[in-house]
Amino acid sequence: MSRLKNPWALSLLTAALLSVAWPPMPVPFFVFLALVPLLMIEDHHYQVADKPLQYYLQISLSFTVWNAVTTYWTWFASPAGAAAAILLNAQLQTLPWLFYHRVRKTMQPKLAFPALIAFSLSIEYLHLNWDLAWPWLNLGNVFAKAVWSVQWYEITGVLGGSLWIYLVNISVFKFLINSGQNRAWLKPTVLIVVPLMVSGFFLYRGKYKMPLKQIRYETVVVQPNIDPYSDKFGGMSPEEQLVVLMRLSDSMLTENTRLLVWPETSITDYLEESDLQMDAVILKIQEWLKNYPKTSLLAGANTVKYYQTGERHSETARRHPAAEDLYYDVFNTALFFDDGKVGIYHKSKLVPGVEKMPYPAIFGFLEKLTIDLGGTSGSLGSSDSAAIFSVMDTHLKIAPIICYESVFGEYVGEYVRNGANLLVIITNDGWWKDTPGYKQHFLYARLRAIENRMYVARSANTGVSGFISPMGDVLMQSDWWTQDALRYPLPAEPGETFYSQSGDYIGKIAAFFSILILVGSFVRRKTARGY
Numbered sequence: 001m002s003r004l005k006n007p008w009a010l011s012l013l014t015a016a017l018l019s020v021a022w023p024p025m026p027v028p029f030f031v032f033l034a035l036v037p038l039l040m041i042e043d044h045h046y047q048v049a050d051k052p053l054q055y056y057l058q059i060s061l062s063f064t065v066w067n068a069v070t071t072y073w074t075w076f077a078s079p080a081g082a083a084a085a086i087l088l089n090a091q092l093q094t095l096p097w098l099f100y101h102r103v104r105k106t107m108q109p110k111l112a113f114p115a116l117i118a119f120s121l122s123i124e125y126l127h128l129n130w131d132l133a134w135p136w137l138n139l140g141n142v143f144a145k146a147v148w149s150v151q152w153y154e155i156t157g158v159l160g161g162s163l164w165i166y167l168v169n170i171s172v173f174k175f176l177i178n179s180g181q182n183r184a185w186l187k188p189t190v191l192i193v194v195p196l197m198v199s200g201f202f203l204y205r206g207k208y209k210m211p212l213k214q215i216r217y218e219t220v221v222v223q224p225n226i227d228p229y230s231d232k233f234g235g236m237s238p239e240e241q242l243v244v245l246m247r248l249s250d251s252m253l254t255e256n257t258r259l260l261v262w263p264e265t266s267i268t269d270y271l272e273e274s275d276l277q278m279d280a281v282i283l284k285i286q287e288w289l290k291n292y293p294k295t296s297l298l299a300g301a302n303t304v305k306y307y308q309t310g311e312r313h314s315e316t317a318r319r320h321p322a323a324e325d326l327y328y329d330v331f332n333t334a335l336f337f338d339d340g341k342v343g344i345y346h347k348s349k350l351v352p353g354v355e356k357m358p359y360p361a362i363f364g365f366l367e368k369l370t371i372d373l374g375g376t377s378g379s380l381g382s383s384d385s386a387a388i389f390s391v392m393d394t395h396l397k398i399a400p401i402i403c404y405e406s407v408f409g410e411y412v413g414e415y416v417r418n419g420a421n422l423l424v425i426i427t428n429d430g431w432w433k434d435t436p437g438y439k440q441h442f443l444y445a446r447l448r449a450i451e452n453r454m455y456v457a458r459s460a461n462t463g464v465s466g467f468i469s470p471m472g473d474v475l476m477q478s479d480w481w482t483q484d485a486l487r488y489p490l491p492a493e494p495g496e497t498f499y500s501q502s503g504d505y506i507g508k509i510a511a512f513f514s515i516l517i518l519v520g521s522f523v524r525r526k527t528a529r530g531y
Contacts, residue, residue: 007040007041007044007045007054007058008058008061010037010038010040010041010058011037011038011041011058011059011061011062012061012062012065013037014034014035014036014037014038014062014066015061015062015063015064015065015066015069017030017031017033017034017037018030018031018034018062018066018070019065019066019069019070021034021142022066022070022137022142022436022440023141023142023144023145023436023439023440023443024145024436024439024440024443025145026145026146028142028143028145028146028149029146031139031142031165032165032168032169032172032192033169033172034165034169035165035166035169035170035173036169036172036173036176037062038059038062038097039169039170039173040173041055041058041059042055042059042097042100042101042104043177045101046101046104046105050105052101055098055101056094056098059094059097059098060090060091060094063089063090063091063093063094064086064087064090066090066137067085067086067087067089067090067093067137068086070137070436071085071086071136071137071437072086072435073432073433073435073436073437074086074432074437076431076432076433076435077431077432081353085134085353088132089134089137092123092127093123093137095119095123096116096119096120096122096123097116099115099116099119099517099518100112100115100116100119102521103115103517103521106521106524106525107517107520107521107524111517113170114513114517115514115517116166116170117163117166117167117170117510118510118511118513118514118517119510119514119517120139120162120166120510121159121162121163121166121506121507121510122507122510122511122514124138124139124140124159124162124507125159125504125506125507125508125510125511126511128408128409128410128504128507130358131352131356131358132352132358133349133352133408134352135158135407135408136407136440138158138159138162139161139162139165139166140153140157140158140159140160140161140162140163140164140165140447141158141161141440141444141447142161142165143161143447144440144443144444144446144447145443147446147447147450147471147472147473148199148200148203148472149195149196149199150195150199150447150450151198151199151200151201151202151203151206151450151471151472152195152198152199152202153447153450153451153499154202154450154451154452154453154497154498154499154500155497155498155499156499156506157409157410157451157499157503157504157506158409158447158451159504159506159507159510160506163506164191164195167191168188168191168192171187171188171191172188174187174188175187175188203471206453206470206471207471214491214493215395215491215492216489216490216491217258217259217391217394217396217489217490217491217492218254218256218257218258218259218487218488218489218490219257219258219259219260219261219422219457219467219487219488219489219490220249220252220253220257220259220260220261220485220486220487221261221457221458221459221465221466221467221485221486222245222248222249222252222260222261222262222263222266222459222465222484222485223248223263223459223460223461223462223463223465223478223482223483223484223485223486224241224244224245224248224262224263224266224461224462224483225430225461225462225481225482225483225484226241226244226430226461226462227430227462228428228430228431228461229430229431232265232268232428232430232461233268238267238268238269238281241266241268242267242281242284242285244483245262245266245299246288248483248484248485249262249485251485252485252486252487253292253295254487255292255294256294257292257294257295257487258294258295258296258391258394258396259295259296259297259298259391259396259398259422259424259457259490260292260295260296260297260298261297261298261299261424261426261457261459262297262298262299262300262426262459263300263426263427263428263459263460263461263465264300264332264402264403264426264427264428264460264461265300265301265302265332265428265461266299266300266301266426266461267281267285267299267300267301267302267335268302269281269301269302270302270303270304270330271301271302271303271304271333272303272304272305272306273303273304273305273331273344274305274306276303276342276344277342282335282342285297285299285337286337286340286342289337294393296336296337296338296339296389296391296392297335297336297337297338298334298335298336298337298389298398298400298424298426299334299335299337299426300332300333300334300335300402300426300428301333301334301335302330302331302332302333303330303331303333303335303344303346304328304329304330304331305328305329305331305381306320306326306327306328307326307327307328307329309325309326310325313327313329314329314381316329316356316379316380316381316382317329317381318330318379329380329381330380330381331346331347331380331381331382332346332347332350332355332380332402332403333345333346333347334347334400334402334426336389336398336400338389338390338391338392339392343387343389345383345387345389345400345402346381346382346383347380347382347383347402347403347404347405348382348383348384348385348386348405348411349404349405349407349408349411350380350382350404351403351404355379355380355404356379356380356382357379385414385418386399386411386412386414386415386418386420387400387418388400388415388418388419388420394492395421395492396421396422396492397419397420397421397422397492398420398422398423398424399412399415399416399420399422399423399424400424400426401415401423401424401425401426401448402425402426402427403425403426403427403428406425406427406441406444406445406448407441407444409447409448409451409499409503409504410503410504412448412451412452413451413452413495413499413500413501413503416452416454416494416495416500417500417501419494420454420495421454421492421493421494421495422454422455422456422457422490422492423445423448423449423452423454423455423456423457424456424457424458424459425445425456425457425458425459426458426459426460427441427458427459427460427461427463428460428461428462428463429441429442429460429461429462429463429464430460430461430462430463434480434481438460438462438463438464438480439464441463441464442458442460442463442464442466442477445458445468446468446472446473446474447472449468449469449470449471449472450470450471450472451497451499451500452470452495452497452499452500453470453493453495453496453497453500454470454493454495455467455468455469455470455490455491455492455493456468457488457490460478462480462481462482463480464477464478464480465477465478465484465486466478466486467486467488467490470493475488476488
């Protein structure tokens with residue numbers, strides 16, 4: 001390592017390996033080598049050229065290039081916002097490596113690798129829980145197109161995959177620097193093969209040990225393919241869009257259909273929640289549903305809640321321009337039409353900088369840089385928890401997952417803990433045009449199916465609509481940029497996985513050890529200086 005001549009080339013090699021491995025590319029296992037060049041760079045700076053600024057720039061370069069290559073599609077919605085997101089996320093991903101380098105210098109070197117793992121998993125866990133949440137590039141997502149290899153996500157969730165990646169990369173690095181030793185290859189081989197064998201066991205159990213008799217409920221998902229830039233919010237009237245949705249639904253519904261799913265913001269009128277049952281659009285939909293008396297409908301909508309004068313309003317409420325003492329909230333909503341009634345769920349996991357302003361006192365100046373990632377933009381109200389809807393006269397209890405929420409494994413598990421037995425995702429992926437963005441979003445749904453061992457029905461305005469099995473297999477899917485409706489008989493099986501009940505416990509453990517390591521490093525430095 002002391003003869004390392006071009007760490008900048010290694011930095012770019014990491015970016016290239018991560019980019020080639022990332023979905024929808026079909027070679028995820030390059031990720032097992034992707035971090036090795038960064039470990040070589042760190043070893044070089046530790047042993048020979050301790051230049052902190054240069055080290056930071058080299059690590060940062062890797063993550064910046066990788067972020068740009070894999071999420072460049074956000075540029076179509078907001079060039080300035082995309083640039084800000086790419087640069088800020090790259091800096092956040094660089095932090096664990098800076099801490100790792102510092103721990104290796106100030107504490108026992110043997111503690112450095114555990115510190116790197118703990119810090120990195122803590123950052124990924126942070127991305128699942130804070131106001132600037134962007135877990136899109138959490139490393140465990142890399143296997144979304146190779147779900148056969150991570151069936152054990154039902155125990156660990158995606159963070160288990162991230163842990164696997166770090167352990168393998170570290171063992172490969174050790175193999176390279178100790179290649180002269182006997183059996184140096186054994187540890188990385190075991191670390192790769194054993195999880196794959198465990199995954200094979202789960203596959204066998206899932207595909208060949210499933211109940212032979214399952215009650216199935218006919219489900220239809222609709223993809224209206226209405227351009228979000230030119231038609232959805234201006235070019236086509238809400239009535240015209242409703243005609244498209246009903247026409248596509250009529251082409252696929254039968255007298256036995258129990259659940260119909262329309263995508264996010266399929267109803268573009270701003271519906272007032274206090275008078276929802278009397279709204280003309282709602283009445284029209286309910287009248288049409290009388291043609292299908294057994295069918296319940298889940299549909300995305302924009303809704304508004306007004307607060308009476310003097311009534312306490314939420315933090316996200318906006319002042320009405322026509323009255324200073326009148327406030328209202330706007331919601332990205334899932335409406336559930338069942339037996340003449342309309343249920344309401346408000347999207348809870350809002351897109352930072354799009355549907356809510358994170359830490360407005362600090363980041364308020366970024367409001368003009370928002371990225372449109374589907375649905376309604378601007379600061380929205382939200383639900384406090386994951387609600388479920390029950391389909392009349394069936395055992396179906398559906399989780400109404402709206403767009404970005406489907407990236408959060410623990411939150412989807414909350415639906416399951418609340419009794420859901422079918423995951424239903426409604427989204428609008430047309431903002432990103434024909435890029436990897438909509439493909440990645442669909443593939444991530446396969447991971448949610450595995451984590452909860454539950455079927456997934458997915459309706460996209462455009463993108464990919466379809467059905468996914470509890471093993472993550474795609475049962476049926478639509479094509480990009482086409483109007484379509486798909487029908488499939490789905491069992492309603494309750495999720496009973498360890499992960500759906502326990503959530504991101506790996507992230508919590510990593511955060512705990514990260515705090516201990518940082519405190520220990522701080523105390524050691526103070527002690528060494530004689531304080």
